[in-house]
Amino acid sequence: MIKIAGIKREKIFSPNHVINDDLIFSKTVECLNQLDVSVEIYEEDDVEKINERLIFSMARDKKTINQLLKTEGEDKIIINSPIAVWNCLRVNMVGLLTKNNIPFPLTVAGEIDYLKSISFEQIDNRKVWIKRGDVHAIHREDVIPVFSDEEKNNILDEFKRREIDTAILQKHIEGKVVKFYAVYGTDFFETYFSDRTNNIDFDKDKLKHYAAESAEAVGLDIYGGDAIISPNGDITIIDINDWPSFAPVRDEASIHIASFIYNKLKESTQLQN
Template sequence: MHFIAIARGSRYSPNHVGNDSKILALTIDQIRAKGHSVSVYDEDQLRPDLIKTPYIFSMIRGSRSLKILQEVEKQGALVVNSTSGVYNCYRENLARLLPKAGVNIPTTLVLDTQKKIENIPFAGKPFKVWIKRGDVHAIHREDVTLVYSIEELTEVLHEYHRRGIGAAVVQEHITGPVVKFYAVKNTPFFHFYFHDRTTALPFDTAMLMDMAQRSAEVLDVDIYGGDAVIGPEGDIRIIDLNDWPSFAPVRDEASKWIAKVILEKAEHHPAEVFISTLSL
């Protein structure tokens, strides 16, 4: 089989360009080692005429290239992660979809960045909430910010609006250590660690795995990772979930499982519809 691999645009990998490149390169190596060929493009290079195969794996985050992949999906191509999965990982969509799957998240509001905000009922005393851009993950420093007043929150909302960001997510601040996790759906691969290893505490790891799996199902992502906060009573809340993260601490092992999932999905994917569409 011939595959297309699409690298993430560097602006969507702040501080992680090298790590994102490495996990994609290792996945490509795994697939080539199984006897398949792979053409590689950056998401900013992608054009519809470059796609001549129904087998695509992609780290794309930007809407321009996602729209191209949406069209080839409609024509019958396989895209891993699916474009719907990538869009579902936009933060305003996470806030809507995860609770529907019974996944605990902090109290959250999705706000229009043009509207005036008078009050955040869960801000606490003293005032303390997170504000995050509602679409793609952080590109600039202000895209995920802890703010300490309604005035500061309003200032960030105005900044988002000036940058063309239409929605923002405001989220309750939860006190507790952060656990980072990486997973590949429908495989045994699941890795987690405390972001600050000096604050580790016991918690129900099976519950975290279950929450991660339910998140992946409702979001329709196969390759994913995220962050969770462990509360003082061991309660777990998912605070972020990413389509195809860097897997930096475990990329060698993760790439094997990622490639396995891509190959299995390709082997069971009916390519004839896409091929016949190309021939029209």
């Protein structure tokens, strides 16, 4: 049995999804075991102990990602690449998605003091989203809608007090939020509306295309995200995430994730031979 490494996500980076993140990890391990692949499980604090050549990782801590960047440079294969995880931070993601012509809301990213110099009306005249830029959202207060310049600056000041250095200002897009889950380069692609309804028609193939382009832009293999479906069916990507919980589709997703990892393992073994 071939052995690979799996890194669990630290609980602080699983807001409201600790159990779901643990379950998709353990389900993936089970599916890999069925493919005759053994998984040595590591916590984020233990990455320096990893000896296995192929690593699948749900890690998000900055220190862990920095260590994995060094590890990846030592001829290790890491899924998702730590570079892709960095790219998913909103302050980095904005430029990558817009540069690749992916439908994305008007967004300004930068340091807090710079964003205070951007007026509310430069983004929208009704509603603007302020989103933490330095890490994925950890608290509810990391993603907040505001309706005036005064509110915007108050929230940015609060970010600064919380020692958050970067954020984004994003135009509000009217419509319903649809969540998507996928494994790059496979047919697996699932969606559901966040309010659990399904009463807006939209082109699922087009969303799959935009999601795959977004994943390619940031470098992800195992990914999910959010899009807005407008009343007329227009699609706007608003977020792309490394290795989400896949909670509504966990059983099916874990099979596809394990298969993807297994195929990467076979490719790496063939290259070594």
